[in-house]
Amino acid sequence: MRIQIDRLMADLKELGSIGFIPGQGASRMAYSPDFVRGRDFVRKRMEEAGLSVQIDAVGNLTGLLPQAQGTGEKRIAMGSHIDTVPMGGIYDGALGVLSAIEVVRTLREAGWKNRHPIEIIAFNEEEGNVIGGTFGSKAFAGAPLETPMLQKMKAFQLTEEDVRRCKRKQDDYLLYLEYHIEQGGILEAKEKTIGIVEGIFGILRYKATVSGKANHAGSTPMELRDDAMEKTARIITDLMDTVRAETESMVCTVGTMTVKPGAVNVIPGETQFIIELRDKTMTPMYSVMEKLKKRWEDQGLHLEEYITQPETLCDKKLCLIAENTAKELGYPSMRMYSGAGHDLINTSFLMPGMLLFIPSRGGISHRYDEYSAPEHIEAGAEVLLEMVQRIDEGAFEREN
Template sequence: MSININRLMNDINELGKIGYVDGIGTTRQAYSKSFYEGRKFVEVLMKNAGLKTNIDKIGNLTGYLEGRCNEKIIAMGSHIDTVLGGGIFDGALGVLAAIEVVRAMKEAGYKNSHPIEIIAFNEEEGNVIGGTFGSNAFIGAGFDSVMLSKMTAQGLTKEDFYDSKRSSDNYRCYLELHVEQGGCLENQGVDIGVVSGIVGILRYKATVIGKSNHSGSTPMNLRDDALEKTCRIISEMMEAVRTFSDTMVCTVGTLKVMPGEVNVIPGTTEFIIEMRDVNLDNVLIIIDKIQTKWCERGFFVEEYIKQGETFCDEKLMKIIENSTRKIGYSFKHIISGAGHDLMNMAKFTPSSLIFIPSHMGISHNIMEFSKKEDIFKGARVLYETLIQIDKEGRINEN
């Protein structure tokens, strides 16, 4: 086997040019002109690799390679849409490396027993219709009612969504190679991240009630300043998270102060709390602790988004570990703080996620970067894992 890293890097760079603007980054949002151009580029690569391509009604591109036996499909992939001004590796690496793995496999003369399918999911980023929209349709998970008008704006119907569903009975497993989008692997000098799971997300609408009053004539000891209380609540919450868990994170990125006048003591604040962890029960403990302390002083929260935790398949993880060890690379178990199409695919078929280092942990940014040698290592691990699954099989039986 020989991964042609120069060929793979050329594919990454060429796709990265589609939608690229100097000083801004690559913008290839779902259903845009640049997205369709990028998808066509990938489709041609698939066809040149001997794959039979298909585009479903909501825009997912797949490339299919027959197997020698009547076996279930081994799927690999990721997404090819980007955020506004994004990098060239997020998502694209998983699709293009999968194509390179198939090319290398064929060049080595290996005859796969199982059919192999490469999936380039559409609208993973969620900027147009909703996050992981393409893989949601692929597994038939349904969609949020608020997405319907956005679908209509893109000429899509509910029937298009449901017609894009595949049957899990036809699939053995799903593998996704991705840049880490964090700095752990690089900081620790580790080659490969064997992802054990993706964090769940809870978001709360928070309100703090105080009392508006004149900023000049109200003494400090007679104030009920909503913003001051808010600052203390947020600070206590952040410290509680740091103390409680190494895997939990908490972010407050929006804050509305009312009445919002320079000479009026704030009477009300509204903000969003986002908390992520591999165990959402831990999040509930922190929220309950803060709410219990502050509820009588005007602090109220309302849950409005809940995305459950995802756990990668343990058998697949072992195969990835063995493949990595066989090649001679270092690895560690890691949790993904970012979402991926694997969140949906793990509900559909045994699934696992492989990370390579991201330079300085930067992603969704023109500065996103992974080293050529790290990309090579990730593609080699993906190749070896695919071969081991194809030879040993039986991943989603029993």
């Protein structure tokens, strides 16, 4: 049994052409007319593959293939999202949904008698430029919504009750598989075809304020200054050094800064910036922030934690199945972590799951020239197809 790569590539290109402007990219933001056109295309493909489709109140599209033998088994779910960022690429998200459809087509054409129902999920609003990141899968899984989302929902006549109605039942599902482009350069650099994702980084964000004393930039000698910007420069350097020393995997970004009063001839009296940390687990990130606080608190640094998103772990058994499958099919693979968020973060509230990656050329995504090679796309879809067969035959049991 093999997937038909030409058919899958044609689907990727056709969905990718919806809302696409050459040289600019694909724009299918949630709820836009182009998003709806794209979803209609995917819906048609699902129906042709024999799935019964449903669109929930927040716009997630699902297609269900009932079990062909036996009764009462839990669903094998596969999917990703079909919305894009403004001027994005054609692979991010779409790859996971269209490959899942190709897997079902292949199984059915080969006369596979599935013991488990198979559900394909095309999530809405994963990218978050309209209501908020992974809104569709949050509703699907019943994950808590952030306050800004509640505000933005109103523009689309969506109520909290609508969102509650989208929540699926934990007992209906066996597991969730998400096949996605890496959106980074690790697989390409290591010359691996398949990334076995063990987890998604947790995120910690702090609002930082550094206080000094604003004063005349000409008449205040250096030894009498309390310059908030100078201290900030030293604090950020210390922060980055501490991060590097703490773990190999942690990443840290200071991407915004406000300087007060903000004049060329006034010594800065205060700076405000956001510190963002990401790592495999939360503990080392808290350790970094504790050290920073201890060293700089009495010199005017004030820290306030404001976003905490714990790490997501992929299921260990599923990682092993994926690893063995890739090996037996002859594709070089490696274990890795995802620095980017995915719908899997939310589906993990409902069921165990795992992420499969393939290389992104140049590590680039969210851009018109995002690209993954057809031979890599084929490899990932083959791994997915083989995994679904093994799981359907009983290779995976849900423990909780």
